[in-house]
Amino acid sequence: MVFSDLLTIWRNTGLEFSEIILAQEMMETGRDPVAVKRSLKYLMDVMLEEAQKNFGKPFKTLTGLTGNNAAKLCASKPRVLSEFNWVATVTALSMAESNAAMGRIVACPTAGSCGVMPAMLYALRNVKEADNEGLLKAFIVASGVGNVVAKKATLSGAAGGCQAEIGTATAMAAALMTYYFSHNPETVGHASALALKSLMGLVCDPVGGFVEVPCVKRNAIAVNVAIACAEMALAGIESVIPFDEVVEAMYHVGRSLPESLKETGLGGIAATRTAQKLVESIHKTLNSGSET
Amino acid sequence: MGLLEVAGPIMVGPSSSHTLGALKIARFAYKLMGIPEEVTFVLHGSFALTYKGHGTDRALLAGIVGLKPDDTRVKDAFAIAQSYGLKFNFEVSDLGEVHPNTVLVKAKRGNIYNEVRGSSVGGGAIKINQINGVDCDLTGEFPTLVILNRDLPGALRGILECITYNIANVYLRRVNALEGLALTIIELDSNIDDETLKKLRTNKYVLEIYNVKSEEGENLGIQ
Ligand code: SF4
Numbered sequence: 350m351v352f353s354d355l356l357t358i359w360r361n362t363g364l365e366f367s368e369i370i371l372a373q374e375m376m377e378t379g380r381d382p383v384a385v386k387r388s389l390k391y392l393m394d395v396m397l398e399e400a401q402k403n404f405g406k407p408f409k410t411l412t413g414l415t416g417n418n419a420a421k422l423c424a425s426k427p428r429v430l431s432e433f434n435w436v437a438t439v440t441a442l443s444m445a446e447s448n449a450a451m452g453r454i455v456a457c458p459t460a461g462s463c464g465v466m467p468a469m470l471y472a473l474r475n476v477k478e479a480d481n482e483g484l485l486k487a488f489i490v491a492s493g494v495g496n497v498v499a500k501k502a503t504l505s506g507a508a509g510g511c512q513a514e515i516g517t518a519t520a521m522a523a524a525l526m527t528y529y530f531s532h533n534p535e536t537v538g539h540a541s542a543l544a545l546k547s548l549m550g551l552v553c554d555p556v557g558g559f560v561e562v563p564c565v566k567r568n569a570i571a572v573n574v575a576i577a578c579a580e581m582a583l584a585g586i587e588s589v590i591p592f593d594e595v596v597e598a599m600y601h602v603g604r605s606l607p608e609s610l611k612e613t614g615l616g617g618i619a620a621t622r623t624a625q626k627l628v629e630s631i632h633k634t635l636n637s638g639s640e641t
Numbered sequence: 642m643g644l645l646e647v648a649g650p651i652m653v654g655p656s657s658s659h660t661l662g663a664l665k666i667a668r669f670a671y672k673l674m675g676i677p678e679e680v681t682f683v684l685h686g687s688f689a690l691t692y693k694g695h696g697t698d699r700a701l702l703a704g705i706v707g708l709k710p711d712d713t714r715v716k717d718a719f720a721i722a723q724s725y726g727l728k729f730n731f732e733v734s735d736l737g738e739v740h741p742n743t744v745l746v747k748a749k750r751g752n753i754y755n756e757v758r759g760s761s762v763g764g765g766a767i768k769i770n771q772i773n774g775v776d777c778d779l780t781g782e783f784p785t786l787v788i789l790n791r792d793l794p795g796a797l798r799g800i801l802e803c804i805t806y807n808i809a810n811v812y813l814r815r816v817n818a819l820e821g822l823a824l825t826i827i828e829l830d831s832n833i834d835d836e837t838l839k840k841l842r843t844n845k846y847v848l849e850i851y852n853v854k855s856e857e858g859e860n861l862g863i864q
Binding site: 489493 | 648763
């Protein structure tokens with residue numbers, strides 16, 4: 350199911366958009382919409398719970414390349430960032446660092462991009478006092494947006510580059526915020542398209558193949574992109590290219606990316622001199638270190 | 642793939658292929674035989690190169706002692722394994738023409754010994770592609786029966802007759818011609834009941850049977 354089909358159903362029926370997505374899911378997978386809604390709520394609750402628990406904490410990550418970023422930003426008073434952006438950014442760093450420290454995360458849509466969605470959820474709930482029901486509807490819509498990408502393209506960095514992972518997470522987060530404030534699926538389509546276009550071409554270049562550099566900070570940047578795209582769409586700014594076509598374009602870009610830029614740790618920043626030196630010393634430490 | 646797979650699963654990090662997938666493969670071995678006394682993990686390809694930086698070693702140990710993919714104790718798996726008195730060992734080796742993220746789990750308890758080879762094929766999905774030397778292609782999401790049986794005419798029919806459930810796949814091979822042994826792997830659509838299991842256990846062709854159950858929501862970490 351492409352996004353424009355969902356929009357058509359909505360235009361023809363005027364039903365609540367999150368219910369349309371759940372009904373569509375039933376047609377495609379046979380899963381009971383009530384059960385799916387309950388499970389999605391559980392996923393959302395776990396994200397919020399983990400965000401609360403990990404907010405601004407330091408982490409001991411597997412390679413030590415990251416782990417102090419959330420704590421640093423949390424201890425620093427923002428100069429220009431709004432409270433909403435700041436909370437979202439700290440949350441994204443916290444969750445991505447918790448992931449790198451083997452913490453519990455929701456791979457929404459993937460482990461590497463696990464900071465973006467909780468960042469948006471947590472900022473909406475804590476800064477905007479979002480109500481649970483509204484948040485859940487928006488989360489279902491965001492999942493529907495992610496599902497369109499999964500069906501028509503890919504969510505895997507190894508197959509499509511980081512644009513497929515963090516790019517999709519960003520489109521989902523933009524959809525979440527947009528739906529929460531507008532309840533308008535058309536606006537959601539514009540916000541998601543703007544977000545995915547912004548990160549079009551983003552390569553997957555983790556240093557040493559480990560999900561830490563650049564992944565952790567990229568989550569933090571991504572949620573700010575999502576906020577900006579949602580804000581633009583809410584102001585009535587439209588994406589010239591519809592979401593479905595942006596997804597297709599993203600897929601083709603992903604296919605034409607060389608293997609070195611798809612999770613192999615061989616290209617992009619992973620191929621820099623500094624990265625290679627770091628990886629060498631990480632392997633030395635890991636191989637000599639005792640296991641605890 | 643549906644909404645829940647996109648929005649989830651719940652897992653411990655850092656990587657769906659190197660952590661979650663690895664845990665699920667080892668957990669398959671756990672569901673096959675319970676916690677072993679001794680286990681060796683033979684790591685291949687990318688698993689062999691980066692298993693420490695991805696926590697693959699902890700994920701494998703967590704899986705073999707039965708932890709679920711979203712259990713926050715996964716990172717303490719070394720200590721947990723030790724508390725069970727489990728002897729464990731990681732080896733790096735070339736397993737041949739297999740997926741780059743492949744591990745061979747060799748597990749022993751008393752006189753029971755099993756080998757499970759699985760690959761983590763992306764996004765946390767796994768393929769169990771060999772059990773005790775017999776090639777198969779299981780996702781680990783469906784209940785599976787692994788049966789060591791007498792390699793006699795009519796054996797397969799005799800076994801299948803006990804099962805009234807929908808069978809998705811059957812894999813079968815003679816494993817020891819001298820002793821007349823065959824291994825039969827049956828992938829089912831749903832868990833079998835105790836009555837069927839009892840019938841199978843007492844079936845004249847069946848020597849050993851392992852019932853690998855699937856648990857609802859397990860793969861999504863949803864209760
Ligand atoms: S760089 Fe690669 S591993 Fe890191 S978050 Fe992006 S897609 Fe995932």
